[in-house]
Amino acid sequence: RKEVEQDPGPFNVPEGATVAFNCTYSNSASQSFFWYRQDCRKEPKLLMSVYSSGNEDGRFTAQLNRASQYISLLIRDSKLSDSATYLCVVVSGGYNKLIFGAGTRLAVHP
């Protein structure tokens, strides 16, 4: 079983839609979580950290469910510019390393 698993997608949604991605992780000792965004043929860039209480940044909301060991990313009012691959990142409890999911691809169309 992979340490971090994501639905690869693609998620094809129209502009203005709300879309949600989930990511599951296997190490219950994991402490820190992030969402990164990666545009086609570009490097990953931090989108947002994920806090235990959940956090929101504009149209983006991240949630953590420790009991079920998953994190989620909700995007409201999707824009064409949101088209990208979204990487779930978990800090591995035993080694303090960042473990990256394979990513979920989002395609927003007019």
Place this chain on the structure above:
Amino acid sequence: DVKVTQSSRYLVKRTGEKVFLECVQDMDHENMFWYRQDPGLGLRLIYFSYDVKMKEKGDIPEGYSVSREKKERFSLILESASTNQTSMYLCASSKRTPDIQYFGAGTRLSVL
């Protein structure tokens, strides 16, 4: 802004060649990392370094070595390139561990 610079965007090498990938960061970060990214597999950690002249193996170190002679520079070396090392290579740095990592633009390496 944090800047992580990788020396080449694209490289084409032949099987058996020795390959050097260079990475430089300008934010005085302690930690530097080398990943490779392949479709469906995500980013996999090859090596990382917490300090000058210090290195630790990641999840897939076989066939690779690294060098960190200066704080700002972290080099990845393929001693004898093989076709299964064709991939996108990404360098990253962070101030602390664990912490947000900042990535370079990547080097797309093709080994023929």
